[in-house]
Amino acid sequence: MTDLAVQSIQRESSILRALKSMALIRESVVGMIGLALILIWVLTALFADAIAPFPPNATIMPMASPGTAGPDGAVFWLGTDHIGRDILSRIIYGSRQVLLYAPLATFCAYAVGVPMGLAAGYRRGMTDDALSFLANVILSFPVLVLYIIIIATIGASAVNIVIAVTFASAPGIFRIVRGLALDLRNREYVAAAETRGETPWRIMFVEILPNARGPLIVDACLRVGYVIITIGVLGFLGLGLPPPDPDWGGMINETRQMAMAFPYMTVFPGIAISSLVLGFNLLADGLREVSLRD
Amino acid sequence: MTTDGNTYDGPILECRNLCISYFTRAGEIPAVVDFNLTLNQGDSVGLVGESGCGKSTVAMAIMQYLGSNGGIVGGEVIYKGRDLATLGDEELRQLRGNEIAMVYQEPMASLNPSMTLGRQLIEVPLYHEDITEKEAYDRAADILAAVKLPDPERVMASYPHQISGGQQQRVVIAMALLSNPSLLLLDEPTTALDVTVEAGIIELIAELAEKFNTSMIYISHNLGLILATCRRINVMYSGVVVEHGTVDEVFDHMRHPYTHGLFSCIPLPGTDKTARPLVPIRGQLPLPHERPRGCYFGPRCDFFQEGRCDKPTEGSTIPIGPVAAEAGHEVRCLRWSEIDWAAYRPEGLSSESIDRGKQVLAIDNMRKYYELRDNSILAMLKGKRTKYVKANESISFKAHECETVAIVGESGCGKSTFAKVLMGLETATDGDVAFNGKDIARLPVQDRSPEQVGSMQMVFQNPFDTLNPSHSVGTQLARVIKKFGVESDQDKIEQRVMELLDLVKLPRDFARRRPRQLSGGQKQRVGIARAFAGNPAMVVADEPVSALDVSVQAAITGLLMDIQRTYRTTLLFISHDLSLVRYLADRVVVMYLGRIMEQGATDEVFAPPYHPYTEALLSAVPIPDTSIEKKRIILEGNLPSVMNPPKGCPFNTRCQRKVGRICDTDVPPFVEAAPDHVIMCHIPIEELRAVEPVIVQVDKG
Numbered sequence: 001m002t003d004l005a006v007q008s009i010q011r012e013s014s015i016l017r018a019l020k021s022m023a024l025i026r027e028s029v030v031g032m033i034g035l036a037l038i039l040i041w042v043l044t045a046l047f048a049d050a051i052a053p054f055p056p057n058a059t060i061m062p063m064a065s066p067g068t069a070g071p072d073g074a075v076f077w078l079g080t081d082h083i084g085r086d087i088l089s090r091i092i093y094g095s096r097q098v099l100l101y102a103p104l105a106t107f108c109a110y111a112v113g114v115p116m117g118l119a120a121g122y123r124r125g126m127t128d129d130a131l132s133f134l135a136n137v138i139l140s141f142p143v144l145v146l147y148i149i150i151i152a153t154i155g156a157s158a159v160n161i162v163i164a165v166t167f168a169s170a171p172g173i174f175r176i177v178r179g180l181a182l183d184l185r186n187r188e189y190v191a192a193a194e195t196r197g198e199t200p201w202r203i204m205f206v207e208i209l210p211n212a213r214g215p216l217i218v219d220a221c222l223r224v225g226y227v228i229i230t231i232g233v234l235g236f237l238g239l240g241l242p243p244p245d246p247d248w249g250g251m252i253n254e255t256r257q258m259a260m261a262f263p264y265m266t267v268f269p270g271i272a273i274s275s276l277v278l279g280f281n282l283l284a285d286g287l288r289e290v291s292l293r294d
Numbered sequence: 295m296t297t298d299g300n301t302y303d304g305p306i307l308e309c310r311n312l313c314i315s316y317f318t319r320a321g322e323i324p325a326v327v328d329f330n331l332t333l334n335q336g337d338s339v340g341l342v343g344e345s346g347c348g349k350s351t352v353a354m355a356i357m358q359y360l361g362s363n364g365g366i367v368g369g370e371v372i373y374k375g376r377d378l379a380t381l382g383d384e385e386l387r388q389l390r391g392n393e394i395a396m397v398y399q400e401p402m403a404s405l406n407p408s409m410t411l412g413r414q415l416i417e418v419p420l421y422h423e424d425i426t427e428k429e430a431y432d433r434a435a436d437i438l439a440a441v442k443l444p445d446p447e448r449v450m451a452s453y454p455h456q457i458s459g460g461q462q463q464r465v466v467i468a469m470a471l472l473s474n475p476s477l478l479l480l481d482e483p484t485t486a487l488d489v490t491v492e493a494g495i496i497e498l499i500a501e502l503a504e505k506f507n508t509s510m511i512y513i514s515h516n517l518g519l520i521l522a523t524c525r526r527i528n529v530m531y532s533g534v535v536v537e538h539g540t541v542d543e544v545f546d547h548m549r550h551p552y553t554h555g556l557f558s559c560i561p562l563p564g565t566d567k568t569a570r571p572l573v574p575i576r577g578q579l580p581l582p583h584e585r586p587r588g589c590y591f592g593p594r595c596d597f598f599q600e601g602r603c604d605k606p607t608e609g610s611t612i613p614i615g616p617v618a619a620e621a622g623h624e625v626r627c628l629r630w631s632e633i634d635w636a637a638y639r640p641e642g643l644s645s646e647s648i649d650r651g652k653q654v655l656a657i658d659n660m661r662k663y664y665e666l667r668d669n670s671i672l673a674m675l676k677g678k679r680t681k682y683v684k685a686n687e688s689i690s691f692k693a694h695e696c697e698t699v700a701i702v703g704e705s706g707c708g709k710s711t712f713a714k715v716l717m718g719l720e721t722a723t724d725g726d727v728a729f730n731g732k733d734i735a736r737l738p739v740q741d742r743s744p745e746q747v748g749s750m751q752m753v754f755q756n757p758f759d760t761l762n763p764s765h766s767v768g769t770q771l772a773r774v775i776k777k778f779g780v781e782s783d784q785d786k787i788e789q790r791v792m793e794l795l796d797l798v799k800l801p802r803d804f805a806r807r808r809p810r811q812l813s814g815g816q817k818q819r820v821g822i823a824r825a826f827a828g829n830p831a832m833v834v835a836d837e838p839v840s841a842l843d844v845s846v847q848a849a850i851t852g853l854l855m856d857i858q859r860t861y862r863t864t865l866l867f868i869s870h871d872l873s874l875v876r877y878l879a880d881r882v883v884v885m886y887l888g889r890i891m892e893q894g895a896t897d898e899v900f901a902p903p904y905h906p907y908t909e910a911l912l913s914a915v916p917i918p919d920t921s922i923e924k925k926r927i928i929l930e931g932n933l934p935s936v937m938n939p940p941k942g943c944p945f946n947t948r949c950q951r952k953v954g955r956i957c958d959t960d961v962p963p964f965v966e967a968a969p970d971h972v973i974m975c976h977i978p979i980e981e982l983r984a985v986e987p988v989i990v991q992v993d994k995g
C-alpha cells in the first residue's frame with residue numbers, strides 16, 4: 001500500500017487529470033450537444049475522402065439545384081456552384097481547412113498572450129504598464145481594419161492568416177490571463193513559493209497558470225468559435241485561403257452576387273460555419289456550467 | 295401586524311423540532327436536526343459551535359431565507375404565535391427588516407458601496423412605514439447616536455469606504471435597529487474586526503439589548519463573546535444542539551463531553567499553562583452525510599461506549615434530555631449522569647518550558663519604509679512628492695534557539711511587513727537583521743543560499759490558500775525538499791515526503807491527494823510539514839491557527855509546539871490571540887503602528903507593569919470563564935492610518951492613560967521594567983507598576 005503510494009506520488013500525468021475534469025461535461029446537456037456538433041465536423045474532416053461524393057475542385061455541371069442528378073447518376077445533394085463544383089463536397093473538404101487553422105491560430109494566440117499576461121499580472125509595475133499599453137494600442141484598432149492591414153501587407157496565405165489572428169487575439173487573452181494572475185499572485189501558495197526562492201518562471205507557469213486553467217479552457221473554446229468566424233470573414237473579403245481549395249468564407253464570397261437567384265450556394269456554407277461555431281459556443285457554455293457547479 | 299406585536303406576550307420565537315436539509319447532487323443532506331428553541335421578550339440566546347455545525351442555517355431558517363437548495367423538512371418556526379411557513383412572500387418581506395433584523399459578519403458586504411450611509415439608513419423606514427423623508431432622516435440620526443457613532447450627520451453623508459470597519463459594523467447594527475425589531479439575529483458580528491474594536495461592539499450590543507428590550511440570537515464560535523452578551527446558550531455540534539441552558543449553568547457545570555472538550559481547547563489568559571493544559575479533541579467534525587450512528591460525537595468522545603452510544607436510534611440521533619437538578623438545562627448525551635468529571639484527567643499538551651539555546655536571531659533598530667509618490671498639486675507645489683509609509687520603525691529584539699517569540703498586535707501594526715523582511719520578500723530600509731550571525735536585512739530571497747532559505751521558513755495563515763490546489767500534496771512537499779537541497783535522489787525524496795507526513799501525523803497515502811480532498815486542519819498540517827522540510831533553524835508562523843475551528847486549533851498548536859521542541863527550532867509566532875500567546879510563547883513582543891510598545895518574558899508582559907496598550911488588549915480579550923473578572927477598558931477612536939501616524943507616541947490618540955502634551959510631541963523612551971522587559975511609555979515605571987492587574991480570578995464562594 002505504502003509502496004504503491006511512494007511510486008505514484010508524482011506519476012499521475014496532468015494530461016490525464018485534465019481529461020478527467022473534461023469528462024464532467026457529460027453532466028451538461030448543452031455541453032454535450034456542442035461536443036456532438038464539433039465531433040460531427042471533426043469526423044467529416046477526417047473522412048472527407050470517403051464521404052465526399054465528388055472531388056472538391058472538379059467542375060462538373062454548373063448551377064445544378066440541390067437534389068439534381070449528375071451526368072453519371074450521382075446526386076448533387078446541395079447543388080453545384082456557378083462553375084459547376086459540388087457544394088456538398090466543397091463544404092466537406094472545407095471543414096479540413098477550418099478545423100486545422102482555427103485551433104492552430106487560437107493556440108498561437110495563447111502561446112503569445114499567456115506568457116505576456118502572466119508576466120504583467122505577476123510582476124506588475126513597469127512590465128505591466130508596458131505590456132498593457134501595447135495590448136491597448138492593438139485593441140484600439142477596429143479588428144477588421146487590423147486584419148485587412150495585416151493581410152494586405154503580408155499577403156493572403158494560410159500561415160499569414162494564423163499570424164494575423166494571433167496578432168489580433170493575443171491582446172484579449174493577455175487581458176484575461178493578466179487579470180487572473182493579478183488575483184492568483186496574492187495566494188499564500190505563491191508567497192510560499194517565493195519564500196523558498198523559486199524563480200519567477202516557475203511561479204508563473206507552475207504555481208499560477210494551472211490554477212487559471214478553468215476560465216482559460218472556457219475562453220479557448222469560445223475563441224476557436226470566433227476564429228472560425230474570422231477565417232470565414234477573411235474568406236468573404238477575399239483575404240482568406242487562396243483558391244481553388246474550398247474555404248467556407250470564400251464559397252460565400254464567390255457566390256454572393258447570385259445569392260438572390262441561387263440562395264443555396266451561400267446558405268449551405270453559412271450553415272456550416274454557424275453550426276461549427278455554435279458547437280464551440282455550446283461546449284464553452286457547458287464547461288462553464290460544469291465548472292461553476294462544483 | 296405591529297398592533298399584534300404590542301398585545302402579544304408569549305414567546306417571541308419558538309423553534310419546534312426544526313429539521314433543515316440541503317439538496318445537492320449527492321442527495322439530501324440534513325444540516326440541522328431536531329432543533330428546539332424558545333426565545334422570550336428581551337431574552338438573549340447564544341448559538342455556539344464550529345463551522346459546519348448548522349448555526350447559520352438556523353438563522354437563515356428563522357429568516358425563511360434558505361436559498362433554492364435548502365428547505366425546512368420537519369418542525370416549525372413560530373414567530374409571535376404564527377407559523378412562518380404559512381406566510382406569503384409579501385408578509386415575509388414585511389417581517390424581515392421590520393420585525394426580524396439580521397447583522398452579518400462582514401460589514402463591508404452588508405453595505406452598498408455606491409450609496410451614502412444616510413440614504414441606506416433612510417430607505418429602511420421609508421420602505422416599511424408611511425413616514426416622510428425628514429422623519430426618517432431624524433430617526434436615522436438618532437439611531438446612529440445610539441450606536442455611539444460620533445458626529446452622525448457626517449456619517450450619514452459618507453460612503454461606506456470612508457469609515458472604519460468598526461464604524462461600518464455600528465452602522466449595520468443601527469440599520470438593523472431602525473425599525474425597532476422584536477428579534478435581532480447577529481451572525482458572528484465581530485469576527486472580521488480587531489479585538490479592541492470587537493470589545494466596543496460587544497459592549498454596545500449588550501447595552502442595546504438592555505435599552506431596546508430586543509430579543510437576540512447571537513451566533514458565534516467564540517464562547518467568550520457568548521458569555522459577554524447572552525443569558526442562555528445552545529452548544530451545537532454537527533447539526534444538533536448537544537447542550538442547552540443558562541450561561542452560568544453551561545459554563546460552570548457543563549455536562550456534555552463535547553462542551554467539555556470545547557472548553558479544554560481554549561487557552562485562558564488568566565490561568566497558568568501548567569495548571570490547565572490544552573486538551574485537543576481528537577479527530578474531526580464528521581461531514582453531514584457521514585455522521586455516525588447514534589451519538590454524532592461518539593467517535594471523538596472519551597466516554598464512548600460501544601453498543602450503547604452507537605446504537606441505531608429511532609430518530610436520526612439520540613434524544614436530548616433534561617439535567618435533573620437544573621430546570622431548563624438539557625444535554626444530548628446518554629451517559630452524562632455517569633461521567634465523573636473530577637476523575638477525568640485527559641492527556642493534555644505538554645507545555646513545560648525548555649532551556650533556550652544560543653541566539654539565533656538578533657534584530658537591531660530595523661526599519662522598513664515604503665515610498666509613496668504623492669501626485670497632488672499641493673505636494674508638487676511644496677516640492678515634497680515622496681511620502682514614506684513607516685511600516686516598521688525601530689524594531690529591536692532577539693530570539694534564541696528553541697524559543698517561542700510571539701508578536702502580537704492588531705491589523706496594520708506591521709507584523710506582516712516584519713515577517714516579509716525576515717523572509718527576504720522585502721528588504722529593510724535601515725538597521726540590522728542578524729540570522730545565525732549573518733546580516734540578512736538587505737538580502738532578498740533570490741540572493742540567499744538554499745541553506746539560508748531552507749533554515750528560515752514560514753507557516754501561513756489561511757489553510758485554504760496555503761497549498762496549490764493544482765498539485766498533489768506529495769508533489770508540493772517533494773518540490774520543497776528538492777529546492778532546499780535536502781535530498782536529490784528521487785527515491786530518497788519520496789522517502790523524506792513520507793517522513794514529513796509521519797511528522798505531522800497524517801496518513802502516508804495523503805501524498806497522492808489533492809488539497810481540496812483535505813480538511814482545513816489537515817491542510818495546515820501539510821503547511822507545517824512544508825515549513826519543516828528543510829530542517830529550519832527558525833519558523834515564522836503567521837496566525838497559523840486563526841482560520842481553524844476551535845477543536846482543531848488546539849491540535850495544530852500542540853503539533854507545532856511538539857515539532858519545534860523536537861527540532862529545537864526557534865518559532866516566531868505572529869498572532870492577535872493573546873490567550874494562545876500566553877499559552878505557548880516564552881517571550882512576547884507587542885506592536886502598534888509599526889513600533890514595539892512592549893516586550894518581555896510572557897509572564898512579565900501579562901502582569902503589571904503593562905504598557906497602556908497591552909493593558910487595553912488584555913482587557914479586550916473575551917474570556918469564557920465565569921470566575922474571571924476583567925477591568926473594562928474600551929479604546930476610543932480608530933486605529934490611525936499608517937500613512938499618517940500621530941506625532942509623539944503612536945498610541946496617544948487612543949490611550950486611556952495619556953499624561954499630557956508630552957505624549958503628543960515626543961516619542962516615548964524605552965524603559966526597562968525588568969531585565970529584558972521593555973516598555974515604551976512616558977508614564978513613570980513606578981506608576982505603571984502600581985496598576986491593578988486586568989484579569990483577576992475571583993472566588994465564587
